[in-house]
Amino acid sequence: MVLTNQYEQLIGQHEGSYLSFGIRAFLCICKKTRGVKGAVTISIDIVGKSFWKDKQTIQVLEDVRLTIVPGEFVTVIGPSGCGKSTLLKIIGGLDTDYEGEIVIGERRVTEPGMKQGFIFQEHRLFPWLTVEENIAANFNLKQAAIRRKVDELIEIVRLKGFEHAYPHELSGGMSQRVAIARALLRDPEILLLDEPFGALDAFTRKHLQDVLLDIWQEKRTTMVLVTHDIDESIYLGNEIVLLQARPGRIHKILPVNLPFPRNRTSTAFQSLRQKVLSEFEKTDELLLTDGSGI
Ligand SMILES: Nc1ncnc2c1ncn2[C@@H]1O[C@H](COP(=O)(O)OP(=O)(O)OP(=O)(O)O)[C@@H](O)[C@H]1O
């Protein structure tokens, strides 16, 4: 990753030149072939997903096909109700009632498992457990290896000093960091995040985005993060998957070839933002032209 960052910085410095073009092509080949220790490929092949509601079948997802390479950070955006959470639940094995298949590494996903870490919009901590007990959950904190890992994660998510606090004594951002640490303790091959920072103030949100990037750069866990925030999708993702609604389909996949750490005010960032926004607006137009409204 450090190497990739250096290449990405070079691209930034030589934007528009043959050198940047050559480096991009090289990175693209590396991306398709690289092996990231512990990370796995996610093959998504959803033919269809529907719900039964008010005596009607609602087709929520259709023909969603996507391959996520090991160590990738994919962000998913799309209009409200287009099926982002449903997609994430299917990838995580929380919803298996659909047509198609999800394969993680060599394994077909048939149920939730330790290898698919899931972080929800609300943190879902156990109110009767302390921070460290919430992180450990079903693992035994008295085991030296678990104790060491929990302590390490408390450092990573910057919760030192709060090990013995209960959820009601924490802020929203702190609770979300506990949830992130809990997911990471299970050493997931992939981390699925459904609008994890949606309810937080801008400052805490920015801080947690950086925490997540640090974790990703250190552990290279494959990340799939759903967000409503276009800036967040560009700030974090290698690739942005833009979904359209009714039924939910992939409208566009946009690569983000900006070096880390990303500068939200840079021209390159802003021009990509404009591009994502205009694609996003097209998905709204699609909704309006099919007569179903927004
Ligand atoms: N359990 C359910 N039963 C019936 N319909 C459902 C169920 N879960 C989701 N839906 C419907 O499926 C569609 C997609 O829902 P989903 O929660 O995946 O959307 P989303 O893209 O995550 O939306 P948001 O951005 O608002 O979180 C919606 O129309 C929703 O009403």
Ligand SMILES: [Mg+2]
């Ligand atoms: Mg949702």
